[in-house]
Amino acid sequence: MSLLETITRASAHKTHFTSDSNYPILLNPDPILLNLKSQINISSLLSKCDDGWEISKLDLQIIELGQKFSKALRRKLKNLSGFGEIEFLEMLDGFFGSCGEKIGVSVGEDDGVGKLIGKFGSLLGVDVLGLVLEGCVVLEIWEVLESLIVFGFVTPLVSGNLIRNLIVKGRSEMVCSFLKHVKDVQLGDFVLILKYFLSPSREVYGSMVSLRKVWEGDVLEAIEKADVKGVGGKVRNLAKEAAVLLMIAYDGFSANELCLHYLIAREDLDEGVFLSCVSKLNGEELMSLIRYLGKWLRKYERFPQVYPCPKGSSVLGLNACNWVPTLANVVKYFGLVVDEHFSSLVLQLEFHEELRSLERVANLLSSEATVCSTVTNIVKTLNQNSKVYTHFYWLKCSVI
Numbered sequence: 001m002s003l004l005e006t007i008t009r010a011s012a013h014k015t016h017f018t019s020d021s022n023y024p025i026l027l028n029p030d031p032i033l034l035n036l037k038s039q040i041n042i043s044s045l046l047s048k049c050d051d052g053w054e055i056s057k058l059d060l061q062i063i064e065l066g067q068k069f070s071k072a073l074r075r076k077l078k079n080l081s082g083f084g085e086i087e088f089l090e091m092l093d094g095f096f097g098s099c100g101e102k103i104g105v106s107v108g109e110d111d112g113v114g115k116l117i118g119k120f121g122s123l124l125g126v127d128v129l130g131l132v133l134e135g136c137v138v139l140e141i142w143e144v145l146e147s148l149i150v151f152g153f154v155t156p157l158v159s160g161n162l163i164r165n166l167i168v169k170g171r172s173e174m175v176c177s178f179l180k181h182v183k184d185v186q187l188g189d190f191v192l193i194l195k196y197f198l199s200p201s202r203e204v205y206g207s208m209v210s211l212r213k214v215w216e217g218d219v220l221e222a223i224e225k226a227d228v229k230g231v232g233g234k235v236r237n238l239a240k241e242a243a244v245l246l247m248i249a250y251d252g253f254s255a256n257e258l259c260l261h262y263l264i265a266r267e268d269l270d271e272g273v274f275l276s277c278v279s280k281l282n283g284e285e286l287m288s289l290i291r292y293l294g295k296w297l298r299k300y301e302r303f304p305q306v307y308p309c310p311k312g313s314s315v316l317g318l319n320a321c322n323w324v325p326t327l328a329n330v331v332k333y334f335g336l337v338v339d340e341h342f343s344s345l346v347l348q349l350e351f352h353e354e355l356r357s358l359e360r361v362a363n364l365l366s367s368e369a370t371v372c373s374t375v376t377n378i379v380k381t382l383n384q385n386s387k388v389y390t391h392f393y394w395l396k397c398s399v400i
Contacts, residue, residue, distance in 0.1 A: 061102050062123055069095040070128045077135055085139050089113060092132070092144070096120040114147040121153045130158045137165045142174060149177050156186050163189040167196050170204035172259055173211055179262040180323070187273060190263070191280045197260045198281070198288040208255035215258050218320040219246045225316060235315070242312030242321055248299045249324045257292050264325040264333065271336060278337055286341060287350055293337070294358050296330040301361045 055063075073091060076083045096116045100107045105119060124132065133154065136145040148154050154162070159182070166174045175193055179185070200208060222243035226236055249261060263269065281289065300306065312321030338345065345351040 058102060062099060063125075065095065065098050065102070066123070066125045066128050070125075070131055073128075073131045073135060077131065077138065080138065083139075085141050088135055088139055088141060089144075092116075099123050113144050117144070117147040117153070118151050121148065121151050124153065126158055129153060130160065133158060133160075133162055137162065137169065140169070142171065145174060146177060149174070149181050152181060152183075154178070154182055156182075156184055159186075159189070163192050167192060167204075170207050172196075172200075172204060172207040176211055176259055176262050179266065183268070185266075185268070187276055190269070190273060190277050193263055194260075194277050194289075195281065195285060197256050197263065198285040198292075200256045205255065208259050212250075212255045212258055215246070215250045215320055218318050219243065219250050222246050222312070222316070222318055238309070238311055239316060241307075242309045242316060242318050244303065245306055245309050245312070245324055246318065246320055248303050248306060249320070252295060252299075253292075257295070260292060261323050261325060264329060265323045271332070274333060275336055275340055278340060283344065283348065286337065286345065287348065287354075290334070290337060290345075290351065290354055293330055293334040294354055296325060296327075297334065297358060297361050300327045300330070 069091065076087070076091075092113065093116065096119070097107050099105075099120050107116065107119075111119075129148075133145065133148065135141070136148070163175065163178065166178070175196065178189075179193065196204075222239055226239035226243050228236070228239075250258070253261075278286070278289070308324065308326055309321045312318045
């Protein structure tokens with residue numbers, strides 16, 4: 001039957017419909033489709049498993065342990081009277097010990113909480129992990145929270161209001177640890193962290209000073225390794241490169257700006273996320289961000305030989321090398337801020353002064369980029385000519 005015949009036959013059908021159709025064309029199904037009925041009770045379909053499939057006995061035991069622990073911890077957190085850090089840690093140790101007995105992993109007497117989390121943290125379900133995070137924040141047990149973050153058990157699925165609560169508590173070191181170890185950070189958390197670092201209150205600024213000491217320690221360690229005699233030349237050169245890189249990242253930046261390094265240096269902070277974060281800033285916070293990026297532009301103009309040093313972390317153990325914003329990111333973010341908010345920034349006298357001071361820096365960086373581009377093109381041309389000459393020489397030798 002052709003399409004035209006099908007349409008003609010359907011339009012001639014006089015069946016009365018009880019309700020008006022939402023569509024201008026009537027599509028009448030074959031009568032057999034109207035009489036089809038399921039032979040399976042749909043209400044019970046989802047509760048049935050395939051034949052031969054079942055949860056292992058060990059998994060059931062672990063699930064039951066998690067449910068008991070979750071129930072007990074939830075009851076304790078609802079009424080904090082008499083519930084403190086000691087009892088919380090005892091409950092957590094008891095849960096890990098029971099899990100160890102079930103899976104055959106021994107728990108040493110000297111195993112601290114951090115080591116136990118590394119062993120058994122993967123057995124914490126989503127609900128249990130959320131309660132543990134809540135308990136860590138409420139009872140201020142930062143050691144456990146730090147271990148959960150470092151071992152990668154804190155994800156957007158369970159983090160919830162963790163960043164907001166940490167900011168309220170003024171735990172800047174926990175926020176920085178969150179940035180260093182947690183992947184797929186939510187946009188709302190990025191906004192909270194950016195505003196927190198750009199305009200810290202006097203009460204929380206003191207917690208950021210401790211992070212300044214961390215950067216200072218890595219700088220001094222890099223300088224010491226660069227001066228050590230008896231080590232290989234490659235290691236010493238690497239230490240010198242790391243020392244210069246960390247020096248420019250440390251010198252001249254305030255404590256809250258050092259914390260800001262961890263955000264700006266993240267690889268997953270793309271243009272869309274960054275612009276969304278910047279759109280939530282007020283005028284004062286925007287100027288703080290521009291001054292911060294301007295410092296970086298001046299640093300790279302003054303030290304053009306500096307470039308990323310990832311081996312400083314993997315070879316020398318200087319983890320701060322992974323959290324130094326690159327020149328490419330600094331230029332990109334500075335341009336995005338100015339392009340997106342120029343109409344509002346141009347009304348501020350402070351912005352004019354900042355742009356005038358950066359004009360010379362921008363011109364120098366631009367001229368250096370032009371020279372580098374020219375040199376790069378020359379090197380590529382020489383490499384191509386070298387390959388052609390090598391191929392010609394090989395053909396000549398083959399003929400001879």
